Amino acid sequence: MYQKSRRSLVIPFLLPAFLLYTILRFIPVVQTIWSSFTNWQGAGREAPFYGLRNYQLMFMDPQFLNAAKNTAAFAIYGVIILLIPALFLSWALTQNIKFKGIFRFVIISPHLLSVVAVALLWKLLYDPGFGPINNLLKLVGLKSWALPWLGDSNTALVAVVIAAAWAQMGMWVLLISAGLERIPPELLEAARIDGANEWQVFWGVTIPLVWGILRTLIILWIILSLQVFAWVYIMSGTSSGSVLTEVIATLLYNRAFSSYQWGLACAMATFLLIVIFVLSAVTNWLTKREVIEY
Amino acid sequence: MQGMTYEQGLPKHRKGKFRFGRALIYAGVGLYCLSSVLAFSWVFMISLKTTTEFLTTSPWALPAVPQFENYLTAWNKAKIGVYFGNSILTSVAGATISVFISSLAAYVIARVPFKFNGLFGNYFLIGYMVPAMLTIIPLFFMMVNLGLNKGLFPLILIYIAAGFPFNTFVLRGFFESLPSELEEAATVDGASPFRVFWQIMLPLAWPGLVSTFLINFLSLWNEFFLALIFLRAEDATLPLGLFYMAQKALYSAQWTDLFAGILIVSVPVLIVFALLQDQITRGMTSGALKG
Numbered sequence: 001m002y003q004k005s006r007r008s009l010v011i012p013f014l015l016p017a018f019l020l021y022t023i024l025r026f027i028p029v030v031q032t033i034w035s036s037f038t039n040w041q042g043a044g045r046e047a048p049f050y051g052l053r054n055y056q057l058m059f060m061d062p063q064f065l066n067a068a069k070n071t072a073a074f075a076i077y078g079v080i081i082l083l084i085p086a087l088f089l090s091w092a093l094t095q096n097i098k099f100k101g102i103f104r105f106v107i108i109s110p111h112l113l114s115v116v117a118v119a120l121l122w123k124l125l126y127d128p129g130f131g132p133i134n135n136l137l138k139l140v141g142l143k144s145w146a147l148p149w150l151g152d153s154n155t156a157l158v159a160v161v162i163a164a165a166w167a168q169m170g171m172w173v174l175l176i177s178a179g180l181e182r183i184p185p186e187l188l189e190a191a192r193i194d195g196a197n198e199w200q201v202f203w204g205v206t207i208p209l210v211w212g213i214l215r216t217l218i219i220l221w222i223i224l225s226l227q228v229f230a231w232v233y234i235m236s237g238t239s240s241g242s243v244l245t246e247v248i249a250t251l252l253y254n255r256a257f258s259s260y261q262w263g264l265a266c267a268m269a270t271f272l273l274i275v276i277f278v279l280s281a282v283t284n285w286l287t288k289r290e291v292i293e294y
Numbered sequence: 295m296q297g298m299t300y301e302q303g304l305p306k307h308r309k310g311k312f313r314f315g316r317a318l319i320y321a322g323v324g325l326y327c328l329s330s331v332l333a334f335s336w337v338f339m340i341s342l343k344t345t346t347e348f349l350t351t352s353p354w355a356l357p358a359v360p361q362f363e364n365y366l367t368a369w370n371k372a373k374i375g376v377y378f379g380n381s382i383l384t385s386v387a388g389a390t391i392s393v394f395i396s397s398l399a400a401y402v403i404a405r406v407p408f409k410f411n412g413l414f415g416n417y418f419l420i421g422y423m424v425p426a427m428l429t430i431i432p433l434f435f436m437m438v439n440l441g442l443n444k445g446l447f448p449l450i451l452i453y454i455a456a457g458f459p460f461n462t463f464v465l466r467g468f469f470e471s472l473p474s475e476l477e478e479a480a481t482v483d484g485a486s487p488f489r490v491f492w493q494i495m496l497p498l499a500w501p502g503l504v505s506t507f508l509i510n511f512l513s514l515w516n517e518f519f520l521a522l523i524f525l526r527a528e529d530a531t532l533p534l535g536l537f538y539m540a541q542k543a544l545y546s547a548q549w550t551d552l553f554a555g556i557l558i559v560s561v562p563v564l565i566v567f568a569l570l571q572d573q574i575t576r577g578m579t580s581g582a583l584k585g
Contacts (some may be wrong), residue, residue, distance in 0.1 A: 006406045014414060017399035017458055023420055024433065024455035030375040031432035089326065092319045105568065106327040108575070112567050116533035117559045120540050120552070123559060125333060132336050132353045165300035166330075171578065178579055198315075227425035229516045234537060256431055257523075269427045276423060 029273075036267035040259060054267035064268070066243065067251040070157055074247060075225035077161040079218055082172055086217075089169070090176035091202070104173075111170030119234035122163035126150050150235060156244035164231045168224070172217050179210040219283050226276055229253065248272060334560075341365070341553035348549050361550070368554040377535030378558065381515055384446050384531055388453030389510035393503060395454065396461030397469075401491055403462070404469035415466060421459035430523055437524060449524045449531075450454070456520070457510050463578070464509075468494065468502030507575035508570060512563065532559050 039050040058064050089107055093100060108119060125131050126149040134146035149159040183206060191201045207214075229249035236245040248268060256265035340348060342360040369375040402408070403415045433452065442448040472495060480490045496503075521534040530538060536555045542551045567574055 005481070006402075006490070009409055009487045009491065010402045010406055010408050013398040013402045016395045017418070017462065018394070020451070020455045021418060021458050024452055025424070025429055025458075026417075028429035028432035028436070029424055032428045033432070057577070085326070088322060092323045095315065095316070095319055097319060097323075103323050103327055105571070106330050107323075109564055109567055110330065112516075112563050112574070113560050114533045114536075114563075115518050116516075116536045117556050120536065120556055121333060121337060123540075124337070124553075130348065130353050132333075135353045142333070174575060174578060178548055223423065223425075227427055229427075234518075234540070237541075252427060262431055266431055269425075269431070272425060273428055276425065280423065 016066075033270050033273075035263055036270040037170070038263050040263040040266070047290070050263060054264050057264060057273070058267050058271065063246070063251060064248075067246045067248045068196075070245060071226060071228070071247040071249075073157055074161055074164075074228055075222045077158055078165050078168070078221050078225055079126045081161060081165045081216075082168060082221065084212075086169060086172035086176055087207075088181055089173045090204075093173065093177045093204060094180045107173050108170035110167045110175075113167065115167070115230040116234060118167045119231055121168070122159075123150065123235050126159055153244050156236065160231050160235050160245055163235065164224075164228070169223065175213050175217060176210055179213040180206065183209050219280055221275055222279060222283070226272055319384075334557075337556055339551050340483045341550055341557055343550055345547060345550055349547070350512065351460045364550045364554045365558070368551040368558065372539060372548065372551045372555065374532070374539075374555050374558055377530050380446060380529060380535075381532040384450050384453060384521075385514040387450050389457065389507050391458035392454040393461055393465075393507045393510055394459055396506075397463075397465050397496065397503060398497070399458075400462045400465035401469050401495060404466045405472075405474075405495070411558050415462070418458050418462040422463070422522075426456070426519060430520070434523060444526065444529070446525070446529055449521060452520055452524060453514050453517070461506055461510060464506050465499070465502060468499045468506075472498050501573075505573045508566075508574050509577040512566075512574070517562065 036054055037050055037052070037055070039048050070191055093104060093107075097103075111197050125133050128134050128146065128148040128151075133149070137143065137146040147155055149155050187209075188201055191205045196204060227249050229248055232245050232247050232250050233253070236242045242250070249272075252268040252272075255261045257267065336353070339356065340353070341364055342362065343351075343357040343364075344361055347355075347357060369378075399414070399418070403411055437443055437448045442451075476492055476494050476498070480494050481487075485493075492531060515532070516533060518533045518537065521531045522537070525531065525537060536552070536559055539548070539552050539555055543549050
């Protein structure tokens with residue numbers, strides 16, 4: 001009964017958020033999608049309707065295909081690099097070890113740092129000239145391993161992914177260990193009493209119970225990878241390594257702000273949006289095991 | 295039952311076997327953490343070298359005399375002080391206003407039954423899945439056309455709107471979890487709906503507001519892409535300024551300034567995290583886990 005009187009708050013309370021959000025996010029998105037069907041190439045209002053031409057151009061552009069390949073690779077490499085270490089570190093943090101607080105702090109804090117700081121940090125670490133990684137390799141006699149990580153066609157993309165994964169690790173460990181801690185010890189005990197060894201307990205009981213969290217993390221990483229910009233731009237930027245690591249977002253940026261092909265850039269952005277939506281839906285559907293309640 | 299670890303649950307004869315496992319755990323976690331700490335220590339060490347030392351000595355050599363002045367140079371000559379101020383302004387303004395406006399919307403969505411209630415909730419939430427890429431081109435032109443291509447104001451506006459998906463989602467959760475008795479009691483006592491919100495529900499949701507603010511602040515403090523597009527070089531925030539410094543370092547050889555800059559960006563965050571670990575981790579998990 002008294003709830004109804006609160007209805008008077010609805011409009012004034014929703015209005016600021018709704019207005020700002022619609023003007024600064026919703027409308028621009030609609031405009032981008034609309035512009036992807038036009039040949040918008042100048043700052044003027046001339047934007048002749050182009051139909052699907054932008055998309056055709058996009059898919060036939062070898063640079064775009066390269067960027068798409070790199071983007072997909074970024075996503076896949078990331079999941080591979082993150083999964084096992086994250087599981088190990090999270091599990092380790094639930095064990096009875098000392099210095100847990102310090103370990104947690106060190107593992108999680110890179111996640112809170114700016115992309116710029118971490119990307120530059122790794123760029124400097126990777127530097128063939130004064131970087132400590134190559135220096136260390138040379139010191140222990142592995143000189144042939146001291147590659148120009150960000151310039152070598154085999155390692156460039158992975159090197160960038162490692163930096164991004166290191167930063168993301170904190171989030172993974174935080175959430176996975178939260179999930180692990182919520183597992184009732186009785187379940188694990190029951191499995192052990194039934195004769196399972198630790199390995200079987202881990203894979204048969206623990207993993208299925210944190211599967212929901214893993215799925216969320218993987219989806220988040222994929223969405224992050226699809227739109228990754230800063231990592232690649234800062235670590236490779238306009239240097240010679242950029243073709244090796246160019247992703248859709250950086251190509252989009254260049255097409256928009258260097259070549260002024262606004263319509264084309266909008267098409268790329270719209271394409272990204274569709275991919276993200278489709279992938280999220282598919283991943284959700286494919287990995288739809290029951291999230292086990294307990 | 296909570297807090298019982300693997301080891302406590304093991305039968306006695308298995309415990310010995312576990313010692314070896316323990317060593318392995320320490321080794322693995324220790325190695326990971328050690329390399330992270332080493333990386334940062336290296337940056338710190340280099341930041342205290344002179345430029346000639348940096349270019350001529352080995353990366354692992356200690357500085358002859360620690361050049362703490364490098365930090366002052368970075369702050370003044372390399373303008374990191376200016377960037378720092380810009381970051382504080384954009385992050386504090388952006389986060390505070392965004393959280394406040396979001397709390398208004400979140401409150402009515404969470405606690406006031408009205409038609410389209412869920413619709414508005416989802417409207418804000420969808421934004422989470424829509425990458426910034428899709429907004430920047432029209433926004434860029436919008437700002438230029440409105441004459442808002444100078445200073446920090448345009449970016450702050452964009453930051454405010456950018457926070458809505460996350461903030462409304464998390465704050466809805468917080469508001470939903472509050473008990474209704476106080477609300478009802480106050481209404482019965484004749485308080486206006488606004489007073490009920492302002493003097494009862496908002497203070498109750500304070501921990502949630504603080505966590506959300508912290509997460510928001512951190513992400514704005516670290517933000518790069520929108521700053522790159524909507525700020526001129528003179529108005530750069532810390533991440534953007536650092537990026538420009540890195541590019542300049544290639545031909546100006548001001549490397550030590552750059553290293554100092556990296557630490558200036560990072561250390562405040564680390565200190566805040568160390569002090570407010572609980573608040574922050576709570577905010578981080580609430581966004582991804584349910585309940």
